[in-house]
Amino acid sequence: MVEKQLNLSKNQRIIFDLIDKSPEPMKAYSILFNVQKKGIKAPLQVYRALDKLVEIGKIHKIESRNAFIACQNSSCQISKTTAFSICESCEKVTEIKDNKLAKYLTNFSDNTGMNYKKYNLEFFGLCKKCKRK
């Protein structure tokens, strides 16, 4: 989606490109370290870009890891409904794209009558690779 990237500001694009290239979730201070050569020197510059990128759905925060990954789901532009699989051994994280799951959760309503347009689901287990060991 080149279009969307064109709308990113300088810092936002630098940081998004870095996260997007990373095979694993990146932590804020690791991002900071990696972009210092590009002139981004302070934590706040990183956190501001992260906040914006999360807001527009280009990246997601993996809450249990305090780390960020690029959205792997092209249809998930303003991503209020997210699901991830996390390997507890190698820490590989994959965004789950499953329409049935999304539908089930979006339609879920609890016994208080509260219903939800937003959720975050994190599954934990062992990935194929780690299971074999």
Next chain:
Amino acid sequence: MVEKQLNLSKNQRIIFDLIDKSPEPMKAYSILFNVQKKGIKAPLQVYRALDKLVEIGKIHKIESRNAFIACQNSSCQISKTTAFSICESCEKVTEIKDNKLAKYLTNFSDNTGMNYKKYNLEFFGLCKKCKRK
């Protein structure tokens, strides 16, 4: 469950009782502040008790808030599968006890064939009270 509480160590019980009485999730340093009069003086003492209490399922961590609540689900003793409703206005958090949901998620398996015995789901929205305003 008096039985389970009897197994808690001194620090664990002090901290569990505090969280259990709290109407809202508690943060670690707020817990620390509240138990200093009982002799728990250092963050690590709090975090160790929290770790243990989470491990045995007496409390859960609300990942998106870095806060802890007592398990509200008596059957959820070693709680690897958790679901919460979080009000984005007043920050009220409720543990969701819904067997159908639990079954659905426990049986969920993604397209990689990975399956999961553990998950954490956080729903966001407005509670009844906040919706009225």
Next chain:
DNA sequence: TAACGTTATGTAATAATATAACATTTAGAA
């Protein structure tokens, strides 16, 4: 273009959350 409001940036300081390392004590089991 000029003026305006909004968004983004720069910088320093500090707050909030969490862990490492090491010594000692306590509680149970053998």
Next chain:
DNA sequence: TTCTAAATGTTATATTATTACATAACGTTA
């Protein structure tokens, strides 16, 4: 009693995130 695992105490430090304030860039429209 002796041994071991779990829990505690203490200090220091690492990691994650925000406050406060000043400046610059951008996009709109008069």
